[in-house]
Amino acid sequence: MLLALRRCSRTTRLPSLCPWVSRKFTVLALESSADDTCAAVVTSDRQIMSNVVIKQLHRHEVYGGIEPIVAMSEHQKNMPSAIRQALDQAKLEVTDVDGIAFTRGPGMPGCLSVCLNAAKNLACALRKPLIGVHHMQAHALTAILTARSAEEMPIFPFLTLLISGGHTLIVLVLGPQSFRILASTVDEAVGAVIDAAARSVRVKWDGLAPGAALEALARDGLADVHEQDIPAIPRPNLPFPGELKFSFAGLHSWVDRYVLTHDPNTRKRHKTLYLSNPHRVAVARVFQDAAFRMLEDKVVLALKHCDPDTVPIQHVVVSGGVGSNLTFRARLRSALRSAFPDRDIKLICPPPELCTDNAAMIGWASMHRFLAGESDDYAIRHIKKWSIEQLDDLVA
Structure with missing residues (x-):
């Protein structure tokens, strides 16, 4: 059976006609759902001001794959440095960003907790809006962020x-x-x-x-x-x-x-x-x-x-x-x-x-919610398993 749906009203070409981009907005984004510790600064006009990825491959090769406890420990060690590098490369102070985004799920719970706690603490201390992002939603929207021409959009x-x-x-x-x-x-x-x-x-x-x-x-x-x-x-x-x-x-x-x-x-x-x-x-x-x-x-x-x-x-x-x-x-x-x-x-x-895990995609995936005036509660928790069809099923 052929899949037939009503025409989607959002068929405009992005980004210049992007319906949710009405003003420039700068996001500090964090990602630690698996074995890469990531921080990035992204703007609503598709500028990647920085994109830091700290890898742990040398720590996991002996296991033949990701060892969750080791990954979480490495994230805890590397996340402060990743945030500092992302801000320095963007030539910004943390007070200059407009919002904080992070990977909420799905992923390894211990690993997710590192970017979640870092993002919540920063957002709460700075009184900034906070958005938790679905990891696969971010992957799906990355091509919009990285398009170099109208043909690639x-x-x-x-x-x-x-x-x-x-x-x-x-x-x-x-x-x-x-x-x-x-x-x-x-x-x-x-x-x-x-x-x-x-x-x-x-x-x-x-x-x-x-x-x-x-x-x-x-x-x-x-x-x-x-x-x-x-x-x-x-x-x-x-x-x-x-x-x-x-x-x-x-x-x-x-x-x-x-x-x-x-x-x-x-x-x-x-x-x-x-x-x-x-x-x-x-x-x-x-x-x-x-x-x-x-x-x-x-x-x-x-x-x-x-x-x-x-x-x-x-x-x-x-x-x-x-x-x-x-x-x-x-x-x-x-x-x-x-x-x-x-x-x-x-x-x-x-x-x-930018196909592999990174924080730039997390920042971009959060952008439409930030510009709609949304923010998640600072008591937000991570979600280990989360269907991409259920983005609005947010569990406190």
């Missing part, structure tokens, strides 16, 4: 693919506060499975996030591996063909089974399983191809479910940490051209550094 309604370590969503964006989920994962998020695959094939991070390190392995191979030595591996079958839902647990299991059956030391019952280097490259490539095929297929299917007469989709926006993968961007752009040769559907991707 998404027009409501648009489709967004939000792909990260905690989420895999296709969302119809009707306005800055209005979202409709078209597809989500029934089990694991794509980013979490990518991280698991990176652990299984023993990817060295080398200062990169595990997903970026896996991308580099699949693209470049290894120095001691010749292309002719890389084995051909059958592609795994993808679940739910023709259905608007994701499932990555099967891919996760496929990687684990492959490592188990092809490790030369399996019979010795070693605690750690090892693949030969040619097999590591092969698994990385086949796994990444399968994960990206699923994402591409579901985006195309979602667009086919949207009636172009009532839901005039002109733009597809990709954001979230996995959206920084340049190989996937090229593949999705090609898939859209192939599936819709007669429709001018533009793929818009924020710069890779």
Whole structure:
């Protein structure tokens, strides 16, 4: 069935005609929902005055992923410095900002508590308005903040693919506060499975996030591996063909089974399983191809479910940490051209550094509420799990 909705009244091109931007407003924004400690200063005319991201990758590589207690401790250590750096780079004092924004959820509770408490204390002490932001809403609206030309500016309604370590969503964006989920994962998020695959094939991070390190392995191979030595591996079958839902647990299991059956030391019952280097490259490539095929297929299917007469989709926006993968961007752009040769559907991707977690997107996502005169109560609490369709279901 084609998805048919009433035409959204907010179809004007942003930012110059943005209905909520009536005066310049400056926001100090904080983010600590996972493993990046972030602070930024953003204005209502789309100026990113500063954007500080303090990473913790070196603390988490030994665990093969984010260790929540370690992440929270690092946030507590780094948040004051991040705020100071953001203000210094913006050449502002904290009294110069008009409002304070922070990531309210979803995310890791201990990590969320760091930016929440910092933001509440600053806002209360300075008597500034305070806004708690939905993390995935911020990712969805980032493309509006980063557009460099009219052609790159998404027009409501648009489709967004939000792909990260905690989420895999296709969302119809009707306005800055209005979202409709078209597809989500029934089990694991794509980013979490990518991280698991990176652990299984023993990817060295080398200062990169595990997903970026896996991308580099699949693209470049290894120095001691010749292309002719890389084995051909059958592609795994993808679940739910023709259905608007994701499932990555099967891919996760496929990687684990492959490592188990092809490790030369399996019979010795070693605690750690090892693949030969040619097999590591092969698994990385086949796994990444399968994960990206699923994402591409579901985006195309979602667009086919949207009636172009009532839901005039002109733009597809990709954001979230996995959206920084340049190989996937090229593949999705090609898939859209192939599936819709007669429709001018533009793929818009924020710069890779603004696809991953950052505070600039949090500041921008708060802007329409600040300029509407809104403010959250200083007693606001974080929300660990929070649907993007329920932005107004605010729990004190």
